[in-house]
Amino acid sequence: MPISKEQFEARSRSLRMILLDVDGVLTDGTIDVSGQGDEQKSFFVRDGAAIVWAQKAGLEVGLLSGRASEATTRRANELHLTTVIQGQLDKRLAYLDLVKARAFKDDHVAYMGDDLLDLPVLLRVGLSAAPGDACEEVRQRVHYTSRAAGGRGAVREFIELILRGRGRWDGLVRAHLT
16 A cells, blocks of 8 residues: 655654564565575665665664574674564564564654564554565565665665665765765
């Protein structure tokens, strides 16, 4: 259920946290496993830059993943993310625990997910989004669907729109010009 630009901007101003799925959102969903069992994922650098900008703009950014992965832990550490929830197949319960611990309302949280496991959270949060290659059932139910695919700039696009809605984007651009 897409929303208007005005509604998106209004919801952006209420946010305190951006929560992201990992596989299929921060990555393209591919997991390479070596013969020794080592796991490798690829993360898009522009998505990481946008996460840093969101943090500098005063938003907390966290990860909520159904799978536990050392690659995810390492990337979260690089981005200085303090909220990293992994191995939670019931994302709804993990989300409810998180908002209770932070004393957040659903309107305070934005979430980007790509698959059925994400629907219980996507349907609760104040602002929901999906990468352009998310499953149809998710794309039909979120407030915004990115033009970019998971792991290829969807997170960057979502965060840029949030920062624009909060009136922070132009200042960020100006800071990079000087």
